[in-house]
Amino acid sequence: xxxxxxxxxxxxxxxxxxxxxxxxxxxxxxxxxxxxxxxxxxxxxxxxxxxxxxxxxxxxxxxxxxxxxxxxxxxxxxxxxxxxxxxxxxxxxxxxxxxxxxxxxxxxxxxxxxxxxxxxxxxxxxxxxxxxxxxxxxxxxxxxxxxxxxxxxxxxxxxxxxxxxxxxxxxxxxxxxxxxxxxxxxxxxxxxxxxx
Ligand SMILES: Cc1cc2nc3c(=O)[nH]c(=O)nc-3n(C[C@H](O)[C@H](O)[C@H](O)COP(=O)(O)O)c2cc1C
Numbered sequence: 001x002x003x004x005x006x007x008x009x010x011x012x013x014x015x016x017x018x019x020x021x022x023x024x025x026x027x028x029x030x031x032x033x034x035x036x037x038x039x040x041x042x043x044x045x046x047x048x049x050x051x052x053x054x055x056x057x058x059x060x061x062x063x064x065x066x067x068x069x070x071x072x073x074x075x076x077x078x079x080x081x082x083x084x085x086x087x088x089x090x091x092x093x094x095x096x097x098x099x100x101x102x103x104x105x106x107x108x109x110x111x112x113x114x115x116x117x118x119x120x121x122x123x124x125x126x127x128x129x130x131x132x133x134x135x136x137x138x139x140x141x142x143x144x145x146x147x148x149x150x151x152x153x154x155x156x157x158x159x160x161x162x163x164x165x166x167x168x169x170x171x172x173x174x175x176x177x178x179x180x181x182x183x184x185x186x187x188x189x190x191x192x193x194x195x196x
Pocket of ligand 1 (some may be wrong): 081
């Protein structure tokens with residue numbers, strides 16, 4: 001069965017929850033399933049400190065996942081208006097995949113979480129698209145034909161799915177955030193299916 005890679009980094013659990021909704025959306029498309037993966041954290045002084053397999057949650061991504069996926073959804077918390085270093089670090093190691101065109105023509109989309117409503121969701125989502133464009137992905141957002149996009153008072157943007165965790169850093173998604181995340185997963189999966 002064709003798979004869509006849902007690749008994310010999350011420290012506090014918000015992006016991880018959003019990733020689960022995105023993956024649910026992928027699975028709502030007949031004949032498609034999600035492969036959920038994460039990236040290891042990075043340290044200021046790089047050393048081998050993490051177990052080769054995470055103690056809980058999604059397994060670490062491998063390069064073969066990029067080769068094998070029919071599409072890709074990339075998620076990261078916002079860090080000063082941009083994606084978090086662990087995800088960027090992993091992306092920065094993909095020179096060979098860029099050179100061989102591993103992701104060319106594959107549909108892709110992005111998702112994020114911020115603590116504050118206007119704390120950089122759009123800048124994070126838009127800048128997360130740049131490496132995907134360099135890799136030749138067909139980058140997609142959420143169309144305004146999704147009615148919740150016009151009415152949401154929490155996360156959910158035309159540039160990708162999102163969650164606002166607030167001052168208490170609450171990872172629980174609102175109904176609108178969850179439904180828009182599923183819509184994004186469905187859209188990438190349905191596009192990959194049509195392309196196949
Ligand atoms: C170093 C650092 C920088 C951050 N920068 C921002 C920011 O620019 N805007 C914002 O709203 N939240 C910012 N946050 C908060 C996180 O984006 C927010 O808590 C997010 O929901 C965490 O996602 P996670 O639970 O998946 O790790 C920052 C957090 C950290 C640790």
